[in-house]
Amino acid sequence: MPSVTGQAADDHGVRVGTAPQYALVGLAGLLLQLALPYLSLRAGLIVSSSPIAIAGFCACAGFRRQARDRRGRQRLGLLLGAVSAALLGGAYALYTVGAVVRDGTVLDDAAGGLGILAAAVTVPAILVAVPPFGYRVARATYAIDVVTVAGAIFATAWQFVLAPTLVRLAPDDRVVFLVTMLPEIVAAALALMLMSRPGAEQYRSMRVMAAGMGTFALAALISVRNHTEDVPWYTGGLGAVYLIAGLTIALGSWTAVLPGDTATAELPAGSWSTLPYLPVAVALASVGVAYGRSGTLSPVLVWSLLATVGLAMFRQFLNLLVVRSLLADLNEQRRRLDRLAHHDTLTGLPNRGAFYDRAREALDRAQPSSSTAVLLLDLDGFKQVNDTLGHAAGDALLVGVAERLTAALREGDTVARLGGDEFAAVVPGIAGPDDAVAVGNRILEQLAEPISIAGRHIRACASVGVTAAAGPGHDLDCLLHEADLALYAAKAAGKGQVRRHQPIAAGEVVPGSP
Numbered sequence: 001m002p003s004v005t006g007q008a009a010d011d012h013g014v015r016v017g018t019a020p021q022y023a024l025v026g027l028a029g030l031l032l033q034l035a036l037p038y039l040s041l042r043a044g045l046i047v048s049s050s051p052i053a054i055a056g057f058c059a060c061a062g063f064r065r066q067a068r069d070r071r072g073r074q075r076l077g078l079l080l081g082a083v084s085a086a087l088l089g090g091a092y093a094l095y096t097v098g099a100v101v102r103d104g105t106v107l108d109d110a111a112g113g114l115g116i117l118a119a120a121v122t123v124p125a126i127l128v129a130v131p132p133f134g135y136r137v138a139r140a141t142y143a144i145d146v147v148t149v150a151g152a153i154f155a156t157a158w159q160f161v162l163a164p165t166l167v168r169l170a171p172d173d174r175v176v177f178l179v180t181m182l183p184e185i186v187a188a189a190l191a192l193m194l195m196s197r198p199g200a201e202q203y204r205s206m207r208v209m210a211a212g213m214g215t216f217a218l219a220a221l222i223s224v225r226n227h228t229e230d231v232p233w234y235t236g237g238l239g240a241v242y243l244i245a246g247l248t249i250a251l252g253s254w255t256a257v258l259p260g261d262t263a264t265a266e267l268p269a270g271s272w273s274t275l276p277y278l279p280v281a282v283a284l285a286s287v288g289v290a291y292g293r294s295g296t297l298s299p300v301l302v303w304s305l306l307a308t309v310g311l312a313m314f315r316q317f318l319n320l321l322v323v324r325s326l327l328a329d330l331n332e333q334r335r336r337l338d339r340l341a342h343h344d345t346l347t348g349l350p351n352r353g354a355f356y357d358r359a360r361e362a363l364d365r366a367q368p369s370s371s372t373a374v375l376l377l378d379l380d381g382f383k384q385v386n387d388t389l390g391h392a393a394g395d396a397l398l399v400g401v402a403e404r405l406t407a408a409l410r411e412g413d414t415v416a417r418l419g420g421d422e423f424a425a426v427v428p429g430i431a432g433p434d435d436a437v438a439v440g441n442r443i444l445e446q447l448a449e450p451i452s453i454a455g456r457h458i459r460a461c462a463s464v465g466v467t468a469a470a471g472p473g474h475d476l477d478c479l480l481h482e483a484d485l486a487l488y489a490a491k492a493a494g495k496g497q498v499r500r501h502q503p504i505a506a507g508e509v510v511p512g513s514p
Contacts, residue, residue, distance in 0.1 A: 025247040029240035036234040045099035048239050049092045052246030056089025056118075059209075062253025077129020081209055084125055085253060087118035092246070115216075119183035122213045126190050129206045141318040142193065144311050150189035151308035152279035153217075156286055157185070158301055161221045165228050181220065188214030192279065208252025215245035280312060344417040346395055347402035355416035359426040359476050362414070366472040372428045373436035373468045374476075376483040377405070377443065379421035380461040380495040393453050400451035401460050408446040409439070424480070433468040433500055440464040440498035463490040467501040 028051075036044045063082035067075050091114035098107035154162075162181070191210035219241040226235045287305060291297055342354040350358065359374065366372050379401065386394040398421065405415045405423060415425040427439050443464060450457035465487025467479055482501040490499035 021251055022248070025244055025251060028247060029244040032243050033234065033237055033240035036239045037232075041233075042099050044234065044239070046096055048234075048242060049095040049099065051243060053089050053092035053096055055246040055250035056085050056087075056092060058089075059085035059250040059253035060089060062250065066253070073128050077125050077127075077206065080121055080125035080128060081206065081253065084118045084121040084209075084213075085249060087114045087121060088246070088249065091115040091118060116183060119187055119213055119216065122187050122209060123183060123190065126187075126194070126206045126210050130194065141315055144315045144318065146186070146189050146193050148308050148311040148315060149192050149279050150186050151304055151311065152283040153185050153188055155283040155301060155304045155308060156279065157181070157221050158298075158304065159286055159290055161225050161228075163298060163300075165224050168228065181217070184213060184217030184220055188217045189279075190214075206252075209249050212245045212249035212252060215241060215248065219245060277312075280308060283308065347399055347417050349402050349406075349423075350414060350416040352416065352418050355414060355418065355424055355426070356476065358414045358416075359424075362426050362428040363469065363474050363476060363479075364472055366428055366469070366474075368471045370429050371432050371435070371468045371470045372426065372474070373430050373439055373466055374479040374483050375425040375427070375436070375440055375443070375464055375466045376480070376487045377423040377425070377462050377464050378487055378491070380463055380491075382421040385458065389454070389456075389458075393458075396453045397451060397458060397460060400453070401447065401462075404446040404449070404451075404460070405443060408443045424483075430468065432470070433466075436466040436468040437498055437500050440466045444496070444498060461496050463487055463495050464498040465490055465501065466498060 032048060036048070039047060060082045063078045063085060067078035067082065070078060091111040094107045094111035094114065098105075098111065101107075162178070166178075187210055191207065191214035194207040194210050219238060222236045222238045222241060223233065226233055226238060283305065287297065287301060342350060344351045363372055379397075382394065382397070385397055398417070401423070402415075402417065405425065409415055409425060409427065412429075413425060413427045415423060418424050425439075425443075427436070430436060430439070444462065447460045447462055450459050452458075465483045465485065467482035467486060469479055486499045486501040490497045493499065
């Protein structure tokens with residue numbers, strides 16, 4: 001395709017179609033349509049068919065070029081697109097030859113068959129090349145949308161074109177005629193659905209190809225109408241529609257398909273999301289007008305409309321399931337982030353920040369008649385475990401200690417890892433300091449059981465400092481300082497012990513002070 005100033009290119013050098021290029025395509029179609037009434041039938045067919053044949057073969061080359069830079073399903077989809085474009089080019093080459101030789105009945109029949117094959121191959125090409133949705137429900141919703149839109153297009157075409165044409169055909173020819181129309185109708189539905197999908201830039205060439213095939217479906221309907229009313233074949237802008245469809249596919253074949261295996265979003269977004277409902281609304285409106293005039297509807301039209309409306313309603317139900325699934329995933333991610341923010345990643349215990357929040361809340365809610373214990377625990381000889389057995393064994397020991405601490409406390413108590421081998425606990429609702437010491441001893445009893453690490457049994461040793469505060473209104477930092485002093489006393493007494501904070505008498509020297 002000739003280059004246009006200002007057009008973009010992707011990272012593989014594949015040219016990207018721009019608005020001026022598509023405007024030129026529309027202008028070419030308009031000029032052809034204006035010229036056809038002044039040409040003979042033979043000249044008009046040659047002038048109309050030969051550019052489409054060339055466009056089809058150019059599209060084949062464009063899709064093959066893109067396929068060289070892709071892998072997997074996108075490569076297969078682009079190769080199928082090349083096959084479809086080659087069939088399209090071959091069909092219109094036969095139309096051109098048939099017009100040149102004047103007696104092209106056999107060639108026209110062969111060309112019609114190739115055109116049907118081109119539309120039929122377009123459908124799997126689009127479905128394979130376009131990245132799938134990640135959710136099963138979203139994929140089902142998308143499939144229902146395609147069927148719904150195709151049904152709406154069929155209902156509209158039935159009322160204005162198909163029904164008047166079928167009454168003039170033999171029974172056997174009716175089935176053949178309907179079967180030949182279905183691939184192009186489905187391609188038109190896919191074109192509308194691709195435009196409504198999020199991240200459409202990721203597969204613009206297949207979207208343009210679907211739009212081109214959808215335009216050929218419109219051309220086929222206009223052609224049938226013209227034949228039924230016995231008017232010149234190009235009436236109703238048919239010459240322009242054919243040329244625009246062919247050139248659009250050629251231009252789209254040189255439009256980049258970005259790599260990717262999965263759509264980045266699951267739901268249509270923005271104004272494009274309402275596009276699939278347009279043919280449904282047109283179908284309902286046209287049928288309503290027809291019913292208002294005649295008071296009757298054909299059985300085919302009634303059943304196609306019922307199926308279309310039913311699928312549209314079912315689609316909304318599935319769409320709700322998709323939204324619920326997305327919300328569930330968002331809530332799960334929020335819970336994970338919340339857990340990461342408030343819990344230690346190794347042991348799963350609350351971290352320092354979460355401990356401070358819970359401890360302050362427990363102190364504020366304390367009853368006047370009860371006490372709250374604050375405990376600090378430090379493992380004895382933990383560095384030796386890391387040095388002799390490795391950090392993996394040290395981590396496993398910390399996990400085992402966390403499990404023992406949790407088992408030693410009640411459900412409403414809080415135990416946390418403050419960092420390294422230091423743990424803390426807050427125990428509300430105890431009778432007094434003696435109960436706080438009892439909690440510390442219970443913890444040491446739990447830790448006395450050996451912990452199995454890498455085939456070895458290791459006994460965790462720890463020192464515990466405790467303090468108790470009666471009633472509410474106590475400062476957590478002061479209590480932690482008291483527990484820390486008690487922990488220091490436990491280590492000074494030989495480790496592996498529980499010590500309770502003792503108030504310092506006037507004039508007494510604090511251990512470790514100058």
